[in-house]
Amino acid sequence: MTQNFKPSIDINVLYRIRNGPLKDYQSDIDEFQKLIADNRIKYNEMFDVDMKTQKRLTNDTVKEICKLGKMQVQLLKDDPKKMLAYLYALFAQIEFSAIAKIVIHFQLFGGTILEVGTDYHHQKYFNDINNFNIVGGFAMTEMGHGSNVRQIETTSTYDLTTKEFVINSPSLSSTKFWIGNVSMFGTHVVLFTKLIFQGQDKGVHVIIVPLRDPVTMEVYKGIQLGDCGHKVGWNGIDNAWIRFTNYRVPRENLLNRFATITEDGQYLTNISSPNKLFQITISQLVFGRLLYIFGPTIFLAIGLKTAIRYAFSRRQFGEKGKPEELIIDYPTHNRVLLPMLATNMVFEFSRNWIIDNLQESSRSDEKREEYHSIVSGVKAMVCEFTIQSVSKLRVFCGGNGVSSYNYFGAMRNDLDVFQTAEGDGAVLYQQLSKFLLSEYKKWYKKQGMTGYIMKEVQTFLTTSNPIHTHYRSMPYLLSNEFHHHAFLFRFEKTRSIVIDHLNQCKGKGLSFLQSWNASLIQVVDLAKTYTHLFILENAQRTIQKVTDPITRHVLNDIVRLYALYNIEQDVGFYRNWNYLSSGKALAISEAVGELCNTLKPYALSILDSHKFHEDSLNIPLAKKDLDYVKHMADRVGIPYSSL
């Protein structure tokens, strides 16, 4: 396909496509990075540093960053892309724990005050947040409850006489746990707590709780807290457990945008139920989930740069008398690396869509719901794929992959938290599927049909289309049309499987929740197939807008590779539902191999279009000159000047 093009690609063009939504912010990125460099704020390598020191160094870095005056809570609302541009800039220059600390402080703590608080809170706290005069945490999780926040046990009982909340941790399992920025440095948290008002449980509310005297750093009476101990990753973050005993905070500390208590002791809200209130409260935090897509795509790009550059320089085994083979030329290598590179790029395109639609998404309830559902699916998929991929990339670098300096270990350990926090995959996928099924139900009702088993749709799905089943000329197999149809078929078929399964369970007398849980495998599949469909459609749309012909051509192959590789991985499904003949299934595997070969010559320049990290991370295997032996030697101090 690409024989007519020379294996070179304009990396600036590609850079702009990969970072599309931030293109108007390039000068902000550059300026911020220069400021950081001018102020000598450096990347702290934490490989052999005890955890207390890590936390201190991380905190110092964040303090210095805040001093630069660029990071501002308000940006989250006024110009979220600028906030992202700054975070993007930081990714290249400071260690990951410091970024996480900034996100907890500005986005989780500050963002909650911004979104759930009112003017009073904004006036009172934003300045101190921006200057890092106070250090904020986000206290939602408890020992007993993580994913299921609605069941948290911490109580805040309103005392009408003193106009205060009295906070308590009634059981061991109600202990707040994992609360970042708190065990050493935190002065405040936004506390997720049940509000008890005149003996009534009003559901989950959020209250600003001061923890320590900001000058003496002494923890206030009525609060006990301590560190959660050593972690697989994120050891620069001071995660804490916290317990409250009759700890009092004033009425004004309730973040009262959606529900309030008046001075004269009335509980007021426009929201119909505590459940609804909870949903609205939580939905303000979508920006955080976006960051959990942002981070992994950057990490994976770094890992790919490392492993692919190494694969283009490392030689092992070969024919007698000839140079040994480059390991990139082993199909066991390139047949994995190139699909992974392709997947990383289409993930970036989805991330870009999510960034571009962030503000738009808050225009209506429907839009918000759809947007949140897509973000959930993409977040779950990106995190899971990335962590598995980083492990594979590690192995592809052999022993050198085990050296901390090549960064796979640190990435994997930090990524582990991404996968769990802000919603675990199994839970997020369920949210997406719920949305998909309720949308379907709506549409379905509009069509005026009755009953729940959709004979028509079923028939469409089970009648295999002979063109799709057998036609297997290469051009057709490579066409966007075929890929889209295959992804769409998989999604719709899976939807009908889920509905069938739910109905069967219902037929056996199970409750809705029992039926749902019994169908979880299918439910999760539904969300996955939809997420893949979304990613593909978005990638195809992205490419249509590319004007530079070579770039467009290469990106087209990238998207095709993602699509075909994905179909290949799921070939059992397609064969089981007679969507593909066996001959076509085998032809698809061949096409994947050919696309890998076609794209291989472009791989290095694609990597170059990811411009970050070369200096700060100083990864020996990832250097542009491909001289890994020399760079590893430099890293561990092997003398070689005499050679």
Add this chain to the structure above:
Amino acid sequence: MTQNFKPSIDINVLYRIRNGPLKDYQSDIDEFQKLIADNRIKYNEMFDVDMKTQKRLTNDTVKEICKLGKMQVQLLKDDPKKMLAYLYALFAQIEFSAIAKIVIHFQLFGGTILEVGTDYHHQKYFNDINNFNIVGGFAMTEMGHGSNVRQIETTSTYDLTTKEFVINSPSLSSTKFWIGNVSMFGTHVVLFTKLIFQGQDKGVHVIIVPLRDPVTMEVYKGIQLGDCGHKVGWNGIDNAWIRFTNYRVPRENLLNRFATITEDGQYLTNISSPNKLFQITISQLVFGRLLYIFGPTIFLAIGLKTAIRYAFSRRQFGEKGKPEELIIDYPTHNRVLLPMLATNMVFEFSRNWIIDNLQESSRSDEKREEYHSIVSGVKAMVCEFTIQSVSKLRVFCGGNGVSSYNYFGAMRNDLDVFQTAEGDGAVLYQQLSKFLLSEYKKWYKKQGMTGYIMKEVQTFLTTSNPIHTHYRSMPYLLSNEFHHHAFLFRFEKTRSIVIDHLNQCKGKGLSFLQSWNASLIQVVDLAKTYTHLFILENAQRTIQKVTDPITRHVLNDIVRLYALYNIEQDVGFYRNWNYLSSGKALAISEAVGELCNTLKPYALSILDSHKFHEDSLNIPLAKKDLDYVKHMADRVGIPYSSL
């Protein structure tokens, strides 16, 4: 299937089956463990310890273990099961780096002297090795060569006049790298080096090289060495780079069982070629690869115990007014955990076969070759499966999985080295496939057939057997007969695919190596399908010997689950080659789900039959009382006595 049995199983019976080959050594295990405990040799928790201290603590532990007088190089030959029993005992009581250090010292260093050296070396070194008076390393890998040892560049040029070897590192890439036990403590290594004799390259030989004065610990002149720096795992091991400049060692230091230099300056060997000599030298090290199966199966058992016990205690979400659901009851959990438990157990059975056949395997060249090939495949598969599984188990424990105390991080980081050292998967699988194809060629020739494309076999393979394709009553789907046939079909079909592919490449004018490399995906598949077949056959054989009816019944379900889950994972293959109809493929998925449900009630007692680590590792989520909240609280110091 198992409705008639109560969900309880005799854990002692099961323990003996899982640890079959060591059953006559239980008293050795017990005695050694008591000795360790009596001498107060403790597990060193290394979560927040700098790497120098880790190395020192590790070395101290090994010194104390050696003082107990049980570990002896000679056991590797005289009673290898006793050696394994001791290592097994150690696994439960000391940290992993210390075990790795013991293995490097006794097995890689000592074992090489045992197997490649002669009486002179045994007399001279064994005592000092057993007492840890000298500390040994294994210096094979160089910066430029890991998997392809044959191309190492370090030279040892024999000086006829002084009867010495003159050792040099001629290039930067010839620097020895990753050599364990060396950067801080090593006094000697067995050095893999090209032997240059009278201007001729005689290929790879092994020489004992003293590095440091054992008293002053000063590194000898002519040697430069240093630490390889921080690693993803194994930081208790002092891995080193080493460079030699005209460093001299006496003639006697050549390990000369297979090739020698006489006093009067003749190079003598019975081995036909340097290549053959290399193979024989390397093949002595199979015991090491066995340990790389041993370790991961234990790690996975620990991880499963942690995640499954947690899943039987953690509740999250549920119906209003009822207790929340146990997460083990979510199909997304149990549909992964139970097949993983089953796979871990059939891996153990293979490990047991490998242990039981270790001594027998050295009886003849053929036996040795077959044995080594199987060990290669099992090692590659166990390591890859285990590291992926540990990552999944981590996620299944949510945030608590990120706590270092629950041990997933440490296991994953240590396992990473397992995957790479002693042969990377991609390389080991190729070795197995080479063996399988050459065996096939031999058989094929014996049948008196000519040509290389085997029409008959092909026909057998492509004619799908209607019974196998369509018959899908549950009993048949669950039968050992069906599973075995499916695994065998997959192996034989893959073999014919590989041969076809190689022939096609040959037809296009590629050399053998080019053809081989172009077929790598298929070649690796062949080794995998064979390894699965071996594992299944061995598991089925193992169970036939079980007499206790409940145990036998449960184990039968375990093996079935492994088989069906494996077929389900590879359903695309079976469908593509018309081995399964789509209806049957779907029925298999259902059967997997049912088996998971059947086995779930037995899961806890299966875990109990893995008796180790409860105390030494002190994993909060893995405690038998299932009270994870309390144990996490204890670990991080949350006060709860007043609650």
